[in-house]
Amino acid sequence: MTTPPPTADDLQALAEAVNLAEIEALGRARLDRNALEYYASGANDGHTLRANREDLATLRLRPRMLVDVSHIDTSAEVLGLPLDFPVGIAPSAFHGLAHADAERATARAAAAAGSVMTLSTFSNTPIEEVGQAAAGRLWFQLYLLRDRELSRAVIARAEASGARALVFTVDAPYLGRREANERHHFALPPHLSAPHVVSRAELAQVETDTGSQLTHYFQNLVDKAFTWNDLGWLRAQTRLPIVLKGILTAEDAELAVQHGCHVWVSNHGGRQLDTAVSAVAALPEVADAVAGRAEVYLDGGVTRGTDVLKAVALGARAVFLGRAALWGLAAGGEAGVRQTLELLRAEVRLALALSGKQNLRQVGRDLLMR
Ligand SMILES: Cc1cc2nc3c(=O)[nH]c(=O)nc-3n(C[C@H](O)[C@H](O)[C@H](O)COP(=O)(O)O)c2cc1C
Numbered sequence: 001m002t003t004p005p006p007t008a009d010d011l012q013a014l015a016e017a018v019n020l021a022e023i024e025a026l027g028r029a030r031l032d033r034n035a036l037e038y039y040a041s042g043a044n045d046g047h048t049l050r051a052n053r054e055d056l057a058t059l060r061l062r063p064r065m066l067v068d069v070s071h072i073d074t075s076a077e078v079l080g081l082p083l084d085f086p087v088g089i090a091p092s093a094f095h096g097l098a099h100a101d102a103e104r105a106t107a108r109a110a111a112a113a114g115s116v117m118t119l120s121t122f123s124n125t126p127i128e129e130v131g132q133a134a135a136g137r138l139w140f141q142l143y144l145l146r147d148r149e150l151s152r153a154v155i156a157r158a159e160a161s162g163a164r165a166l167v168f169t170v171d172a173p174y175l176g177r178r179e180a181n182e183r184h185h186f187a188l189p190p191h192l193s194a195p196h197v198v199s200r201a202e203l204a205q206v207e208t209d210t211g212s213q214l215t216h217y218f219q220n221l222v223d224k225a226f227t228w229n230d231l232g233w234l235r236a237q238t239r240l241p242i243v244l245k246g247i248l249t250a251e252d253a254e255l256a257v258q259h260g261c262h263v264w265v266s267n268h269g270g271r272q273l274d275t276a277v278s279a280v281a282a283l284p285e286v287a288d289a290v291a292g293r294a295e296v297y298l299d300g301g302v303t304r305g306t307d308v309l310k311a312v313a314l315g316a317r318a319v320f321l322g323r324a325a326l327w328g329l330a331a332g333g334e335a336g337v338r339q340t341l342e343l344l345r346a347e348v349r350l351a352l353a354l355s356g357k358q359n360l361r362q363v364g365r366d367l368l369m370r
């Protein structure tokens with residue numbers, strides 16, 4: 001089904017939202033079951049999905065007092081790209097389920113907010129169009145396909161479209177089992193396709209009466225045999241910095257650095273291995289292992305300015321929003337994603353000030369209770 005365009009009432013409700021939870025409620029209410037379950041679901045029992053949020057919320061801050069906080073600087077930088085605040089958009093498939101402008105709208109909002117958008121291999125919009133909308137604020141997420149020639153072609157298109165980093169997702173050789181999608185046979189509606197990897201006609205061939213269309217399709221497409229030994233092949237395909245997304249241990253962080261990669265701490269929003277460690281709980285050991293030799297990012301459960309500060313305190317240079325951006329897109333297209341980013345930026349500013357910090361460089365582990 002097509003999500004109808006937001007009405008004037010929808011946009012009014014969006015403008016009145018005071019936090020990301022309210023935008024989430026607005027976004028959820030506009031989606032049909034197929035789209036809502038795809039966006040919202042975690043793997044299996046959803047333990048890791050919930051732990052991402054809970055572990056961020058239960059970390060306690062140690063604010064300092066009587067500091068001059070009349071000027072607050074939220075600016076940050078990722079791989080040489082200046083950000084207005086340390087928040088980007090994580091890659092997520094199928095923005096067309098939320099809004100007709102799909103990834104173009106998300107990219108325009110990220111650019112307007114001085115953020116950065118990571119485009120999924122499984123976007124509904126070709127990277128050439130998203131590159132235009134992102135105005136230089138674009139990274140590209142790669143699922144390595146069994147068809148290496150197709151992978152190579154997708155990487156070349158990403159480079160030509162102005163992507164500034166290649167985010168290689170390493171936590172999904174198979175797709176985690178999102179049981180609601182299996183139960184209700186998730187399928188991409190007929191008006192949407194995944195133009196980097198498949199035509200609508202090919203998708204139709206994998207439509208199935210049993211389980212999620214997505215699982216069947218993904219299993220055939222993605223390379224499951226790729227190991228650390230193959231990273232040299234990927235390095236040879238691109239001049240872009242490579243970020244490994246899905247790292248959760250010191251051991252893998254060390255290997256990532258040895259292979260010349262940056263590190264994105266993530267459990268895929270709790271959608272892959274259920275009961276895997278929460279992203280924020282994994283962050284300290286990863287940051288310690290990297291020890292400043294590469295950039296470290298985090299995603300998973302970020303919905304508050306204090307979440308952003310906690311991740312920075314534990315060693316992340318920036319955090320990325322998965323579902324929060326999708327709820328914004330569903331609630332109001334480009335305006336919804338902008339509102340999401342603007343609210344979060346204001347929260348980061350206030351959280352810095354109330355913690356007695358003037359900028360992110362002053363945020364370290366001493367901001368957190370041990
Ligand atoms: C609907 C949806 C689709 C996703 N698609 C992708 C994807 O195509 N590639 C990828 O690397 N991660 C994907 N992710 C994972 C996100 O990049 C990110 O790791 C996760 O959503 C972060 O957690 P959060 O949603 O709590 O912010 C997806 C997540 C969601 C919710």
Ligand SMILES: CCCCCCC(=O)C(=O)O
Pocket residue numbers: 092093122172213214215217218268271
């Ligand atoms: C057949 C399309 C599969 C897209 C997978 C996107 C993803 O990573 C997710 O978590 O969902």
